[in-house]
Amino acid sequence: MVDPVADPAADWRPSQVQRERDEWRRRRTLRSAVVAAVSTVLLLGAVGGAVVSSPGWQRVRETYFDWDKAVSSFPAVLDGLWLNIRVMAICWVLILVLSLTVAVVRTLRGPVAFPLRLLGTAYVDVFRGLPLLLVIFLLGFGGPALRLQGLPTSPLFWGGAALVLSYSAYVAEVFRAGIESVHPSQRLAGRSLGLSYGQTLRHVVLPQAWRRVIPALMNDLVSLQKDSGLIAVLGVYDAIRRAQIETSLDFNYTPYVVAGVLFCCLTIPMARLTDRYARRKGYHGAGGHL
Amino acid sequence: MRLTPRRSSPPLRSPEQRRGDPENSELLRLEGVRKSFGDNVVLRDVDLTVEPGQCVVLIGASGSGKSTLLRCVNLIEVVDDGVITFEGRDITDPRVDGDEVRSRMGLVFQAYNLFPHLDVIGNVTLALRLVHHVGADEARSRGLAMLERVGLADKSTARPDDLSGGQQQRVAIARALVANPRLMLLDEVTSALDPELVGEVLDLLGELKDEGVTMVLNTHEMGFAREVADQVCFLHDGEIHEQGTPEQVLGDPQRERTRGFLSRIRA
Numbered sequence: 001m002v003d004p005v006a007d008p009a010a011d012w013r014p015s016q017v018q019r020e021r022d023e024w025r026r027r028r029t030l031r032s033a034v035v036a037a038v039s040t041v042l043l044l045g046a047v048g049g050a051v052v053s054s055p056g057w058q059r060v061r062e063t064y065f066d067w068d069k070a071v072s073s074f075p076a077v078l079d080g081l082w083l084n085i086r087v088m089a090i091c092w093v094l095i096l097v098l099s100l101t102v103a104v105v106r107t108l109r110g111p112v113a114f115p116l117r118l119l120g121t122a123y124v125d126v127f128r129g130l131p132l133l134l135v136i137f138l139l140g141f142g143g144p145a146l147r148l149q150g151l152p153t154s155p156l157f158w159g160g161a162a163l164v165l166s167y168s169a170y171v172a173e174v175f176r177a178g179i180e181s182v183h184p185s186q187r188l189a190g191r192s193l194g195l196s197y198g199q200t201l202r203h204v205v206l207p208q209a210w211r212r213v214i215p216a217l218m219n220d221l222v223s224l225q226k227d228s229g230l231i232a233v234l235g236v237y238d239a240i241r242r243a244q245i246e247t248s249l250d251f252n253y254t255p256y257v258v259a260g261v262l263f264c265c266l267t268i269p270m271a272r273l274t275d276r277y278a279r280r281k282g283y284h285g286a287g288g289h290l
Numbered sequence: 291m292r293l294t295p296r297r298s299s300p301p302l303r304s305p306e307q308r309r310g311d312p313e314n315s316e317l318l319r320l321e322g323v324r325k326s327f328g329d330n331v332v333l334r335d336v337d338l339t340v341e342p343g344q345c346v347v348l349i350g351a352s353g354s355g356k357s358t359l360l361r362c363v364n365l366i367e368v369v370d371d372g373v374i375t376f377e378g379r380d381i382t383d384p385r386v387d388g389d390e391v392r393s394r395m396g397l398v399f400q401a402y403n404l405f406p407h408l409d410v411i412g413n414v415t416l417a418l419r420l421v422h423h424v425g426a427d428e429a430r431s432r433g434l435a436m437l438e439r440v441g442l443a444d445k446s447t448a449r450p451d452d453l454s455g456g457q458q459q460r461v462a463i464a465r466a467l468v469a470n471p472r473l474m475l476l477d478e479v480t481s482a483l484d485p486e487l488v489g490e491v492l493d494l495l496g497e498l499k500d501e502g503v504t505m506v507l508n509t510h511e512m513g514f515a516r517e518v519a520d521q522v523c524f525l526h527d528g529e530i531h532e533q534g535t536p537e538q539v540l541g542d543p544q545r546e547r548t549r550g551f552l553s554r555i556r557a
Contacts, residue, residue: 012331015322018371021384028384 080242103175159231178209350525396466456487
């Protein structure tokens with residue numbers, strides 16, 4: 001559209017009015033930044049000062065923020081965290097597979113699929129209703145005691161199974177919401193081209209649904225990272241259990257703080273990654289700007 | 291094809307009142323307006339003057355900058371250079387409150403952009419209640435009067451999805467008009483409509499023009515431009531290439547590109 005010979009963009013120089021506007025905008029941005037910086041420093045300073053000058057601060061610092069204790073417990077807690085990371089990674093893959101299956105089953109139509117739908121609905125209802133800790137107790141302590149043929153008896157296996165079963169019920173609902181948010185006309189367009197039900201689902205509906213629910217999925221992943229610590233109750237040597245052991249040596253709670261900081265180091269980058277991904281996808285909806 | 295009977299409606303001022311505003315003879319003035327998106331210069335050095343009660347029609351090929359011009363006037367887009375004066379005030383000054391300026395203009399979109407979660411009367415009265423702080427009862431009666439004005443009094447509780455395209459667009463016009471804006475901006479308002487529904491919307495616009503509503507719109511409906519416009523501007527490459535009365539621009543175009551565009555439209 002633009003004819004580079006008639007009016008090269010490089011030839012254009014802002015008018016006096018525009019330069020004044022730009023200058024005003026620059027000044028306003030600078031002023032906002034200064035105000036924000038100063039008020040942040042003041043607020044943090046006030047809060048920090050209030051905490052440090054309070055009478056119990058000395059004891060709090062010794063109990064929770066003992067540097068030597070932190071250094072000495074760090075290797076053990078980090079070692080435990082590695083277990084959390086592995087549990088989380090394996091469980092997440094299984095959760096995605098199971099939950100997508102359940103979601104697809106729940107969106108099947110027609111009377112033939114009724115038993116499947118019923119099964120999927122019952123599963124989601126039950127496992128969303130049960131507290132995660134209860135499922136971990138049930139499977140983690142009950143599972144190994146069954147000595148089922150062919151299944152391991154390690155608490156790690158059964159704890160992971162509890163996480164997968166519980167989380168899949170939530171994530172299935174996220175997927176289902178995504179699938180149902182794809183407009184029916186998309187399904188229709190796919191079928192009109194001769195694609196089968198399954199092909200339409202696989203190549204038309206799911207790719208769109210997937211993109212829409214990624215922010216919600218990332219949210220659940222962040223949540224799983226923390227909840228992988230719950231299997232500590234089964235006596236598995238994860239970060240929390242290791243911190244507990246370190247703490248029990250001298251009743252200094254710094255190892256828990258170390259574990260907390262490490263978990264945050266995992267989840268905070270994940271949360272930022274989620275934000276960035278959602279922004280990059282840039283879903284404006286129909287409204288456009290403003 | 292007049293589907294709606296003519297009737298005077300309370301919120302609109304008479305043409306004499308609108309045209310006779312003594313303080314300024316011009317309602318809107320664009321001077322040297324420039325807007326680019328990255329390297330793509332969409333508007334370059336656009337000058338335009340709109341007087342109260344006038345209907346200005348922008349024509350031109352897609353991508354010639356018609357919609358961007360309307361969006362710049364509505365302050366949805368921030369101009370790169372130039373001055374837009376509305377009611378005697380420079381609205382491109384960054385110190386100006388854009389929301390306040392927009393509350394005195396009405397903008398209607400090609401795709402209606404009605405709120406699907408609200409019924410028709412809810413769409414029409416939303417800004418009255420939230421922006422203009424009109425009480426619920428008065429907002430409702432003004433909204434109903436405006437719906438009657440556009441011939442949709444019986445649809446006030448319908449959902450936008452249950453209406454035809456022409457009806458939705460008339461609701462959108464009512465929504466933009468109900469707060470009595472000084473200027474209506476209409477962006478390709480009939481382009482998404484089936485041909486048999488275009489007439490009802492264009493008839494409504496013609497009536498609004500007769501009532502003295504100031505309008506700037508872009509359209510491909512040359513018949514409408516010929517009949518209703520006071521001023522036709524042909525945009526090409528982000529510039530107003532030719533400008534004048536409909537008789538001049540549509541009937542006797544002077545520039546080569548204008549002739550080319552018009553012959554393609556008529557073909």
